[in-house]
Amino acid sequence: AEMYAQRRTHDDMHAEYPESIEQALAPEELDRRVPWSMVKEVYCESECVDDDTLPALPGLAVYALPRPGRAYVIGADPAEGNLRSDESAAVVLDAATWAQAAVLGGRWEVGTFGGYIDDLAAFYNGADMLVERNNHGHALLLTMQASGRSRLLNGYDGRTGFLSSVKGKKLLYDTLAQVVKDGDCMVCDQATAMQVASVQASDLRAPAGLEDDRADAFALAVWGCANGDVDVEAGKVGEAADPLDAYDGTGF
Numbered sequence: 001a002e003m004y005a006q007r008r009t010h011d012d013m014h015a016e017y018p019e020s021i022e023q024a025l026a027p028e029e030l031d032r033r034v035p036w037s038m039v040k041e042v043y044c045e046s047e048c049v050d051d052d053t054l055p056a057l058p059g060l061a062v063y064a065l066p067r068p069g070r071a072y073v074i075g076a077d078p079a080e081g082n083l084r085s086d087e088s089a090a091v092v093l094d095a096a097t098w099a100q101a102a103v104l105g106g107r108w109e110v111g112t113f114g115g116y117i118d119d120l121a122a123f124y125n126g127a128d129m130l131v132e133r134n135n136h137g138h139a140l141l142l143t144m145q146a147s148g149r150s151r152l153l154n155g156y157d158g159r160t161g162f163l164s165s166v167k168g169k170k171l172l173y174d175t176l177a178q179v180v181k182d183g184d185c186m187v188c189d190q191a192t193a194m195q196v197a198s199v200q201a202s203d204l205r206a207p208a209g210l211e212d213d214r215a216d217a218f219a220l221a222v223w224g225c226a227n228g229d230v231d232v233e234a235g236k237v238g239e240a241a242d243p244l245d246a247y248d249g250t251g252f
Contacts, residue, residue, distance in 0.1 A: 033204060034177045036197040039187065042180050046188040055119045059106035063188040064094065071095040072127035073153075073228060075220025076117050077213045078136040081109040088113045089213040091192065092124055093221040098179070099186035105214060110136055114143040121150040128153050130224035132216060133161030153228045162220055169204045175226055176219040185222055192218050 029035040049062045066072065073093050079086040085107060092102040104120055121127040130153040131137050131144070141161050144150055155162035156171055176196070179185050187193040195215035198206050206212035 028198075031200050031202050032197060033173050033199045033201040034180050034196050038177075038180050039193050039197040042183055042185055043187045043190075043193040045190065053123075055123045057104060057116050057119060060102065060104045060120070061189060062102045064099065064101040066101070066124045067094075068125075070125060072101060072121075072124040073221050073224040074117060074121055074124070074127045074129045075217040075222070075224060076113075076129060076131045076140070077216040077220065078110055078113055078132065078134075078140040079107070079213065080136060081107055081113070083107060087211055087213045089217040090117045090120060091189075091214060091217040091221045092120065092127060093185070093218075093225055095128075095225055097186065098184055098222065098225050100188040100192065100218070103189045103192055103214060103217075105191075110139045111143050114140050114147065118144065118147055118149040126151065128224065128228060130155070130220045130228065131161045132164050132220060133159070134164040137161055137164070153224050156227070162223065172216075172219045172223055173199065173204050175223050179222050179226065187218065189214070 029037060046063045049065055051062070051065060053065070054060070054062055073095050074090050075093070076090045077088065079088045081088065087105050088108055088110075090104040090113075091100060093099065094101050101124065102120070104116060108116065117129065121129055128151045129144070131141055133141065133155065138161075141152065144152060145160075152160050154160055156168060157163055162168060162172065180196075187196065192214040195206065195210075195212050196218060198210055199212055199215050200207060206215070
């Protein structure tokens with residue numbers, strides 16, 4: 001009771017006196033947009049697939065091979081690419097089940113990352129892609145538009161990529177939180193699950209010293225599945241609906 005009274009959370013009690021290994025290693029729940037208590041309900045610890053058909057990409061973990069005729073969506077969060085920068089990350093979701101099929105993560109230059117995720121998209125039946133449109137995202141989108149190998153989804157503003165702004169970030173994680181709460185997705189990668197559960201409600205970022213790139217990539221893939229009008233059988237993409245209609249008149 002005394003521990004709870006200090007911060008109004010059981011995080012300290014679970015860290016000091018855990019009832020299980022899972023409880024001991026779980027991220028804190030205080031000020032979390034999608035807390036571990038929600039994430040664990042959609043997390044399914046899975047073994048990586050080892051198959052001769054896998055693309056030879058560094059940092060790739062595959063949890064499900066592509067199914068014939070099935071559509072997939074990739075969320076991509078690019079970073080600068082030096083040893084001290086954030087990780088560039090891409091998450092593949094099955095467009096029918098919204099289950100994580102693969103994750104790609106590492107520190108690469110933007111052009112290199114673009115080539116890797118083009119290869120990843122080709123492997124997953126020509127997956128559609130939603131790229132975060134931030135500083136490095138602009139460069140990545142130009143690279144991918146020049147290659148012309150992958151279909152790029154539009155964001156909430158009707159432009160290619162998902163604009164990383166205060167409004168966009170809130171919309172992105174509002175969608176993710178609802179999907180996780182409803183149990184409509186599945187996370188197979190432990191690092192992705194931990195990062196999603198670590199994103200703070202106050203600023204929609206990971207705490208200082210922790211990473212959130214896989215969380216952002218997963219959220220982008222979820223948003224693409226929810227709003228990209230993907231044909232789950234043929235892999236075709238239609239015009240995205242306008243999710244900002246729900247925010248009209250809210251003054252946000």
